[in-house]
Structures are given as C-alpha cells and as structure tokens.
Amino acid sequence: MEQFYTIQGEGYNTGRAAYFLRLGGCDVGCVWCDVKESWDADAHPRVTITDMVAAATAHAGRNVVITGGEPLMHDLTQLTAALHAAGCQNWIETSGAYPLTGEWDWICVSPKKFKAPLPSVLAQAHELKIIVFNKSDFQWAEQHAALVGEHTRLYLQPEWSKAPQMMPLIVDYVKENPRWQVSLQTHKYLDIP
Secondary structure: OEEEEEEOOOOOOOOOEEEEEEOOOOOOOOOOOOOHHHOOHHHOOOOOHHHHHHHHOOOOOOEEEEEOOOHHHOOOHHHHHHHHHOOOEEEEEEOOOOOOOOOOOEEEEOOEOOEOOOHHHHOOOOEEEEEEOOOOHHHHHHHHHOOOOOOOEEEEEEOHHHHHHHHHHHHHHHHHOOOEEEOOOHHHHHOOO
C-alpha cells in the first residue's frame, strides 16, 4: 500500500529509525483504524520484492517494519528472507489473526476484539500491545497477557481519539501492575508518518 522511512513511533522500538512496508489487505475491521484505506488489497498496486528491498536499503537504517492492514494475510517468507539477506532486521506489527510466516527479529502482536489472535502467534510475540479504547480493555489485556511467553513485553496504548480519557486510567493501571508499560503513538505527537 505504501512505504516510507521514518521513526518507529510506538512500542518497544519507539524512537528507532525504521523503514515501513505497509501491506494492503485487512479483514479485522477495527473501528478506530487510522489506515482504513489499507483494507482492500486490490486497491493498491503490486510491488516486487526486489523493489521493496531496494527501497528499504536506500536509507541508512536497516530496521524494516512490516505492517498493514494485516500483513499476515500474505505469505511473508520470501520478502523477509530477501530483507535478511540484504542485512535488514525484520519487525512485524500484526493482530495475530493469521499464521506467522517469514523470518522475524521482532514480533509485535496487537490483538483485536473483532478477530481473535492465534495462540501460536501469541506464543512467539516479543511484544504484546493492547489498544485501550474503554475500561473493559484492561481485563481483556490481562486475558491475552496470560497467553504470551514470560519474557514478552506488555504495553498498554491509548486509542488516539480516547487518549485524554484513557491515559489517566492507563497510568494508574501501570503503577498498580508494573509488568505493563505505557506505549504512546509518539509519531503523532512528532507529526511524522
């Protein structure tokens, strides 16, 4: 759908230079999605793996975030192998609703209520990022935290339009449950893609 070089704005790798490959296609249907134009894969031109790797390696950074839409709707084996061969670190941001394919250096699972994550994907997550839209999301977060590995980093991130209401609740929750951390969409504060 689109690709660009920027700063990773959220989660564990916040603040690091990264090349984003946003793949078209998503059937998860989050009401707060900020890239709904990504949902229809056929609305976007196909790009070759060679061209994606060349674009990603045209910059100084070698961290590549593969996101969507829902990137795991695609078999990412060849793309991630080519990126690794070019010296890149492969990071994925996924809802976890589809089987994991590809070679990954960092797996961020951000499960959505509209389509459950697969236990096999949750088990491999380096990072669990829960979007907090309302108070019930804290209990939902704990249910998913019970399904990830003991070394998985746990993040609570306010949904952007609800941040003024949810941020005080998130701060209090993290103070009471310190295994969780706060994640913010810093790229939106910085006004960068």
